[in-house]
Amino acid sequence: MAEGAFHSYEERIDAKKIRGRSESFSDHFSQPALFYRSLADWEKSHVANAYAFELGKCNHDPIKERMLWLIAQIDQDLAKKVAEDLGMSVPSSIEKPINQAIGADAKVKEHQPGKKKNYLDKSPALSQANTKFESIAARKIAVLVADGFRMKDYENVQKLEKEGATLVLIAPHGGTVTCDQNMKHSVGAAIATTESVLFDAVYIPGGSKSIKALQKEAKFTKFLNEAFKHCKAIIADNEGEDLIDGTYIQHHKEDQAVLINEKVAVIKKTIAQHRNWKRMEIAEMVPA
Template identity: 30%
Template sequence: MGNNIPVFFIQDASKFPDMVHAAKPHPGREIPQAQSVHDTFWDFVSLHTEAQTHTLWFMADRGIPRSFRMMEGFGVHTFRLINHQGKSLTKFRWKPAQGAHSPVWEEPQILNGMDPDCHRRDRADAIESGKCYEQSIRERQLAALSNIDGELCQLVAAELGLAVPAATEPPTERAPSPAVSQLGRSWPVAGRVIGIVAGAGRDPEQVLQARDAITAAGMLALIVAPVGGKLAGTDQPVQRTYATARSVEFDAVVLATSDDGGVGPDPRVVVLAEEAFRHAKAIGGWGGAGTVLEAAGVDAPAPGVCTDSRRKW
């Protein structure tokens, strides 16, 4: 457990239940629900000097972190670490590589009111976009990786543009990773969810043939069309639209799109293909699929990608 400031409300553990009760909603009104500051809480703070110190900290400029990536961490627990030299009592402290930043009071009120998941979204977006700007962090991770998998370390170092560090520990015999051992093997497809992106102008018969072939293989086919309702030219329902489809709900995507006629593919389909490829989903298609993949920055011969303009279902 940890906090973003180095002090806590109490120093005596026996006062912890009192602190929790002070922060509870008022029993008569059940207010507040999403905050803790009310009369009962202020009574507790006024009667405890250590709580007053903590309150000055969290009401200062650094009390509200800009994001999880820009806040310090102060461990609450004390650990007894033991090595060959003896024992030591240790508390952990984390320093953000991007610095500690805090918004002014009005900014978090607006941001959290518009998006209660702003901190989690910021963290997820940062991880997905690979935002690791600190050279020392990259070098430290490469150094650790060199002691585990030298070949993989070379590949990662080449992508980062860094030198391959020498291993500092002899390699040890390890059981093969269950995840890596799945490579190159075949797995049942029953129950897989396949999204069929049916572009405007595409022959609906080909889309239905693809759906039937996928269903016959024991998979679930969901038709993704520009708009909801019925698939154009048929009485078959559309399960997803360009606006609601996301690659995370599909195990693979089939791009049954037509040639764009010079106007370019729909940007929503381009985003779907881009996300599917980035999430290591299989992508197939025919007709205008090549145009979509090119717009998404995906090479047609890439692993997991199969397109054929001559394909007939």
């Protein structure tokens, strides 16, 4: 205070202590509505799918109806999409009061939410679509290999480790695998013990012997299909493309995040983008 900080004038007062809230506490819908309006189409799809997934596990229709009504106050189209997935319709009204989280001495009507207000049409900052991804630091890349994989291909991608990425060898078994230069490499995980969701991208080096071994393990196909479904980067060199040709990816090699025999600079830039969300519509049809 001696340095000029704010300080209230001290005076004796006689008042009644109450528990009160600003009127803005009752505005339940304006902020989520702004958030939803600001999202890219693929993000809106994620939100609708998330609502449908969680509510789909609820066995009580009154709860689902109440939630659908609340979602409709945020966005009518969003509520309709969720309702369609639930096999229900959006109710026109629900049991009142809407807000029951009020103080014991508060008036119920004064704390009920009104209609959403549009203070701002959109905020670019609320959408991941406007986020710039430039670094691959901490990105985890699954490298699918078996004995005989081409070391020259692998060495090229190993350059990404200098940028902070982590390469993990995924093989048909644990222990070690031997490359075509007769060097042993430690396996990060056997294919039976891991899943694509743990990685940000997938790389397949060439080597006929290696690829033939991978083709015999069905889970490598599942691993690639799931990574593609989740819009991740898929990279392959030389015979590594043959493994891709046994997956759903073979029909979508023109995808901007499916790279065949590309330069490491292009690989780095693609992985840095994190996901190719333009793939969403195609990805939803992948049987994985």
